[in-house]
Amino acid sequence: MISQWVKKSQSLENGIALINQLEDTKFDQFLRRIVAKCKLQDNEIFTEEEKVKLEKIFKMNEEKLLLTIKTIIYLFKKMLKFLFMPANLKLDLNNIGLNCEKADVFVKVWSTETRIALDELGTEKINDSVDSLTFPWKLNAELSSDFHKKCKVPKTYFTFAREEEELELELSHPDVYSVFLQFELIQNELDNLM
Numbered sequence: 051m052i053s054q055w056v057k058k059s060q061s062l063e064n065g066i067a068l069i070n071q072l073e074d075t076k077f078d079q080f081l082r083r084i085v086a087k088c089k090l091q092d093n094e095i096f097t098e099e100e101k102v103k104l105e106k107i108f109k110m111n112e113e114k115l116l117l118t119i120k121t122i123i124y125l126f127k128k129m130l131k132f133l134f135m136p137a138n139l140k141l142d143l144n145n146i147g148l149n150c151e152k153a154d155v156f157v158k159v160w161s162t163e164t165r166i167a168l169d170e171l172g173t174e175k176i177n178d179s180v181d182s183l184t185f186p187w188k189l190n191a192e193l194s195s196d197f198h199k200k201c202k203v204p205k206t207y208f209t210f211a212r213e214e215e216e217l218e219l220e221l222s223h224p225d226v227y228s229v230f231l232q233f234e235l236i237q238n239e240l241d242n243l244m
Contacts, residue, residue, distance in 0.1 A: 055132050056125070056146055065121025066147040068114055074151045076107060081159055084122050089163075095119055129160050133232055136161055165239070184211045 056062070072080065087095045096104065096119075105115055129139065136157050143153035187208045206226050210217045221229065 055128050055142070061117070062121060062124070063147060065117050065124075068110065068118045069121060069152055070147070070149045071110075072108055072118070072152075074155075077152060078155050078159075080104075081122060081126075081155055084119060085126055085159055085163060088123055088126065095123075125156070126160070129156070130163065133228060134160075135228075135231060135235075184209075186211065 069077075084095055101112065101115060105112060108115065108118075110118070125143075134142070139160065140150075140153045140157050143156055144150065148156065187206060190205050190207065204223055206221045206223075208219045208221065210219075
């Protein structure tokens, strides 16, 4: 179980084992409901009546159901904090123990939620002042330091600037490449919509 974005624990392993036991045909809807409630920051994902029904549907007791729900929430919140290529995310999910069917559903729901979040970001800020948004960038190379003798570390600095605010990002070569692949994926999705 090796992943940089998830910490290994016995509770996580137990939760993943329970997720893998869930019926594939009902898992998609179950996952989408949990994600939708998390977005609303609703403390109660399921009512008591719904929990009782889910216990019967998935043939598990209340304790196991709660661990399953908590594991899904944990994984999904972690996934939303990182940029992934869908294939890499699926591989990571398989590496932490999810079976292929469950990993596919997670990736599908994650892709949809990420697309919605990016669409919302795009319409809120950029459409208000398209003309005032600038995108300067610069490239610096750290040639050496006390820690890295005779080492060249290229870094790119992107600045997203508007009239009142400015955001600067420092990216390494692999980071820039990953962002490029994400933009390429977004462009392909946009091209498919046209």
